[in-house]
Every structure is written in structure tokens, then in C-alpha cells.
Amino acid sequence: MSTRDGRAPLRHRNRWQFPADGATVDLRRPHLPERSVTLRAMPAPLVLDPSRTAVLVVDLQNDFCASDGWLAGIGVDVSVLAPAIGLSARAVAGARAAAIPVIWLNWGNRPDQANLPPGVAHVYDPRGTGEGIGSGTAPSGAPVLTKDSWGAALADGLTAEPGDIHVDKYRMSGFWDTPLDSILRNLRVDTLVFAGVNSDQCVYATLVDAACLGYDVVMLDDASATTSPSYCHDATVYNVRQCYGFTASTPDLLDALTAEPAHPTTPTIPATPTAPNPEDTV
Template sequence: MNTDNGLAPLRHRNRWRFSGGTVDLHRPDLPARTATLGAEPAPVVLDPTRTAVIVVDLQNDFCAPDGWLAGIGVDVSVLAPAVDLSAQVVAAARAAGLPVIWLNWGNRPDQANLPPGVAHVYDPRGTGEGIGSRTAPSRAPVLTKDSWGAALTDGVGSAPGDLHVDKYRMSGFWDTPLDSVLRNLRVDTLVFAGVNSDQCVYATLVDAACLGYDVVLLTDASATTSPSYCHDATVYNVRQCYGFTASTPDLLDALAAARPLDAGHRTAPTTPKDSE
């Protein structure tokens, strides 16, 4: 279930420090760790300390039986395995000290920043049944910030310390703070899960690769309501053009075998004067 209960004190990874009246521009030390991940087209060695998990659009309007997508006749039951596996990925990521980022549609109620092309995708006949409408079975405003439809679906839940980013396009990088959040986390490898694999997951992954991030798509913790060949083509394109693909069991094995994160590094918040 959705257990979003606020933010834990964030351990900032990108802050200056103060020592004896001097501003020290050294960032906090991030001890390197090693995890070998069975991936395609080749196994990869990644640093869990510089890796984050991005979970895309596991929200009620896409995944729940009374959400918007189900309400327009789409079979959302095909997404359930990806929801379950994403929950396993998130739990393992937290245990290994990887940042978890929930990236969901959360449009402004006034839609002031929503371009017409995006609005059209969700209301192609112009009948007013798309973003912001109350036409879903839940009667919640569709894909709108702080609504039931924008909340995490049953089977996954937020925990203190997770990060949340609202998005307003297929890609989570446009008109959002996602890139700033990632750069302040000082991560360079991104592991992707969520829905729909051929749409929002893929669009965000491609933009991440174009921005210089290393990208890994979890083929089984991502899914789509599109025909199966759309997911297959997405997997092919990720391997061919942008990065790597892996399975959830392979990721769990890699994180379990990685050198454990120092407990002090995991939990101690960094303050501006912690180096004095």
C-alpha cells in the first residue's frame, strides 16, 4: 500500500563544509563499492554508491483497477508482475543504500505548464476525459498532483528517505528538478523500473542517456499495456543504443554480493559544520 509518510532528514551528498572559518569545497566522501550485474548485451560492474533507482508511474491511475487507464478499457492486470518486482527492487535498493526516486505524473490542477500535445494524448477526441477530469472510476482528478490517481498504487510504498519527483511529460526530465536531484545525489548510474516501459520509462531513460547517465532497464520490473512487441522493441533499443538491460533477480544478487554500506555513512545526516 502507499505508506508515504513524509521525508526523513536527507543526507546531502553535495554540500560544502566549514572548517576554522574556511569554506572547504571538498564534497562528503562517497566510498566506492563494487557490484557485478549480469546484464545484456554484456555484464557490467557498477558502484552502488553512485547508483540510484528510478521507479516510473506506479500510480493508481495507471495500475489500479479503478484508475483512469482501466476506466477507458485497458487491461492493467498485465502490469501487476512489474509492480510486485519493483517492490522487491526498492526494498533491496534501500537496504544497499541506493537512493530511490518515485517519478510519477502529478500535473498542476490548473495545467498551466501542460502543452497541448501532451493534453491531446490523454484526450484524443477532445471530449474532456483526460488529464484533470473526474471521468475515472475513482472520480479523482486524472493524473493530478496530490490526487488519488497520482498516488502510489497498492503493492508499493514510499519510505522516509525516498525522493519524489512530479513529471508533466513522457520524459521525467522536462520541466522537473529530476536532473538537479540526481546531480546533487552525485550518481551516474540509473536503474529503471515501472510503467509503461515503451512510453514514460523509455522516454526518461533515453533522456538520461543523452544527458550522460549510465542506464540500466529492468526488463521484468517494467511493463506496458501496449502490445508485447512494444516492450520487446524497447528492450532491444536500450541494449542497442543506450545502455543495458537486466532482470530483477540479477540486480538483487548483485546488490546482495556488494560490499556492505558502512552503517554510519548510511544514516548520519551531513550538516554544514560536520567537518569541524
């Protein structure tokens, strides 16, 4: 079964249950069976519960990664991002196979930019000449980083599948002015695994906010990359390990997930209690 746009219906993990008798409302959520994988990470190995984990892939979109995207059009060498695209694709495939939600977090600005603050607009148009967000100045001619445009779409080598979740963002951090936190809380996840670009900018800003909100954070340091000087990525990796969470490699994540014993792929519904008999009350 799929929705009209071809996506699979989202299996909500945060819903009340309604017994067939119609006499009660069961406030217990579907049960998420506890699972356990051990992941080699820095600064220490981790034990994760895939049932309470999501993978966030940040800004792997045409305007940042493609040769005719906006970033390449202003003279930036985007070829350095290619390894992160390939490794992110592998991480996403492994996550899906392990029944871990995948969230694509991309810039997708409103065409009218009504919610875009001047400081963010300035980052992409520092001289105020109208060449930044929403302009048609990228080699592709598509409006830069605009919702539903070619520039906002996933880069070649990446494919969204039914059941994946898409979130548009409008800041370096994906938590501001977006439903990301609400989505994660409804997924009932505690641990977030990050991949994408730029590691020292949008990946890092989103990860820091996630950590401040109380999520456990793990950055895939090989599936994250930046067009900044290499020391910027190195400093980001250092800061993640030192202040916010952990880093790991994509092969180690895949090894951990494939080593997990067989697991149920859907939440289970709690047994429905018998409705009380009104005649038994006093």
C-alpha cells in the same frame, strides 16, 4: 529524526564543509566510498558502484495500475502491469538495503494545467471532450493524473519510505520541466536503474533522455511493463541494449547487491585542513 511530514531529512551528498574555526570554507564534498558489484546484464555484464547509483520507478500509480484508475476506465487491461509492481517493490527494497537512493517519478499535473502543452493533453483526451488529465471521468472519480490526487498516488503494493525522493512529472520524459536532473546531480550519481510503466513510453522516454544527458542507464526488463502489444516492450528492450545502455532482471540485481561486502551507509566527511595562519603570509 523526521520532518513535519514524516519524511527523514535528506542527507545531502553535495554540500561544502564548514570547519569549526569558521575561518575557511572547505569546497570538498562528503566522500562517497567506492563500492563494487557485478551485475549480470545484456548485452554485457556490468560492474556498478552502488554509491553512485539511483533507482527510478516510473508511473506505478493508481491511474495507470489500479482497476478503478483512469486507464482501466477507458477499457485497457491493466492486469498485465501487476508483475512489474511486485518486482519493482522488490527492487526498491533491495536498493534501500544497499543504501541506494529511490526516486518515485509519477505524473502529478498542476490542477490548472498551466504548464501542460497541447500535445500532451491530446494524448489523454484525443477527441477534445474533456475526459483526460484533470477530469473526474476515472472510475474512482479522482481528478486524472493530478498532483496529490488518488490517481497520482502509488499503486497498491508499493510504499514510499522516509528518505525516498518524489518527483512530479508532466511529460512522457521525467526530465522536462522537473527538478529530476538537478536532484540526480546533487545525489552525485552516474548510473540509473529504471523500473515502471509503460516500458515503451514513459520509462523509455526518461531513459533515453538520461542517456543523452550522460547517465549510465540500466532497465529492469521484468520490473518494467506496458499495456501496449508485447512487441512494443520487446522493441524497447532491443533499443535499450542496442543504442542506450543495458537491461537486467530484478533477481540478478538483488543477487548482485546482496553479494556486496559490508559497506558504509553514510558519506564520510573529509578531514578538515588546518586554517592558514595569517602571520605566515607575505
